[in-house]
Each structure stands twice: as C-alpha cells, then as structure tokens.
Amino acid sequence: MTSSSTPIIIGLTGNIGVGKSAALDVLRKLGAHVIDADKVAHGVMLPGGRAYDAVVEAFGPGILLDDGRIDRRQLAAIVFSHPEQLAKLEAIVHPAVEQAVQAEIEAANAPVVVIEAIKLLEGGLKSICDEIWVVTAPEEVQIARLMDARGMSETAARRRMKAQTPQAWKAAQADVVIVNDSDLATLERRVTEAWQEMLNRRKTDRSKPS
Secondary structure, three states, rough: OOOOOOOOOEEEOOOOOOOOHHHHHHHHHOOOEEEEHHHHHHHHOOOOOOOOHHHHHHHHHHHHHOOOOOHHHHHHHHOOOOOOHHHHHHHHHHHHHHHHHHHHHHHHOOOOEEEEEEOOOOOHHHHHOOOOEEEOOHHHHHHHHHHHOOOHHHHHHHHHHOOOOOOOOOOOOOOEEEEEOHHHHHHHHHHHHHHHHHHHHHHHHHHHOO
16 A cells, blocks of 8 residues: 555554553654544544534434533443444444544654554454554453553443454454553563564565565
C-alpha cells in the first residue's frame, strides 16, 4: 500500500485491559501520528458530526440530552442489551469513523500513522493498514488491571472480557504481537524494539525492485 511519499499505516488493537493506550503513548513518543478510533467515534456522534443525524433518526430523540448531544450512556444501555441494535448503530457509525480516519491520515505530516481501534480487525479499518499490531496480556493480568484502574469487580471484568473477540484470534492475524505482562518500562522497550524492526523491515521492502 505504501510508497516513499505516503505514511506507513499501523493498525493497533487488543482487548480490554491489555494496555493499548500505554502502547499508543510509546508510539506517539517515537514520532507516530496516532489516531484513537474510539475518540473519533465520539466525535462523529457530536452535533454536526458525520453520524449524528443518522443516529438520532435511527434511535429517536429520546436519546438526546437537553443540549442536543447524544446521551452515550443511554444509547449504550440500548445497544449493549440488544445485539440487533448494536449492529444497527455500528452500521451507521463505522463508515463515518472510517471516513474521518481517512481524512486525518491524508492530513497527517508524519512517516508513520497508528490507528488504535478495539474492533480494528472486525471492521473496515483493517483494509487500509500496512501492518497489524496486537497487544496481548495474560487473563489474570487483564483482570487485575480492570479491577485496579477501572474499579470493576472480578465478575464484571470477566464478563467484559468474555464478550470480546478472543485474544488468540486477534494475535493470529497480527504482523506484530506485543505481550504486555509486566511494567511500563518493559512495555516501552518491547514497543520500541518492534518499532525499529518495523522501520528496518519497511526500508528493506521499499528498496526491493518492483
């Protein structure tokens, strides 16, 4: 996909509690332009956003706050209790997010762009990535992080984890797997090593005759 004048696009994903945000911070420090797809999704549902009108039309004015913004808690309560409603919401929001992400990539002035999305592999963003990086962590480490950082009970943490696509399925599709089972210094070292290996790999690929 890439040429010498276009950025390398890395898709970064992983399940809840594995430390994707921490890995993304390291990549930002290394010089990547980072895009948090979850924040983009919030933006497209704000008044005037790409998906706002369609979401309100699909779910009704009852999901609106007094100031006209979508009540994301109320919307979440609707869609996470009914799979068909979640599918309807994703059918509206995902294309809008992809369009917004593509626009940000085109405006970015960096040699590497990293898109972080929890459903990267399940949606259309995967197709625009040159490499897929997956962050993983042992189940007990995930649970401990969710209990500590988010105040979840162990039962709630296990329920959230069980609702997600298995880590092994994501890792099997990855070009790079980063295991985050230790402290932040170890994670930073592993991400930095993967970054340098990626740059070397891409430099070699681009030097090969086409």
